Amino acid sequence: VREEAGELCQSLEQQEGRERSASEMADLLYHAMVLLNVQGVSLEEVMRVLRQRFATSGLEEKASRKPK
Template sequence: MSAFTLHDLEAIIASRAAASAETSYTKKLLDKGAAHCAKKMGEEAIEVVLAGAGETRDRVVAEAADLLYHLLVLLKARDISISEVEALLKSRTAQSGLDEKASRKDA
């Protein structure tokens, strides 16, 4: 059995985006637009931070899963694939993290 990947989750999100909002939480989120999806992702990010700072390991894992799901929903809302994000991450590994961060325009 192969491992479950973010690409698998991305495909599930795409499938559910085509479903009815009456049966799909993903569709409900997407129907509310990218700004709503971003807000939801931000809420999940805060929950990961709080869990990471002092809750159980299982709670951190659960909140991280929620965050990854909501990140992929936001990417779907903005028509961005996980492959695009991976490509950027790959390009960043060509140099040290400190050099890459210093080279950013907004650094």
């Protein structure tokens, strides 16, 4: 996942184009989904969190986090 994230960042920084960026993002998502599956985290759980985030402003979401 780290390697794929690095490749995505490099693609974006070097402005390699939409197709390349989409391909690198697909690689990152694929590998992240594999790791989540190994941990027993479903895609639906991730989508639930994303829906909540899109429904909430960034400041509200950050304020609602539990302290570390």
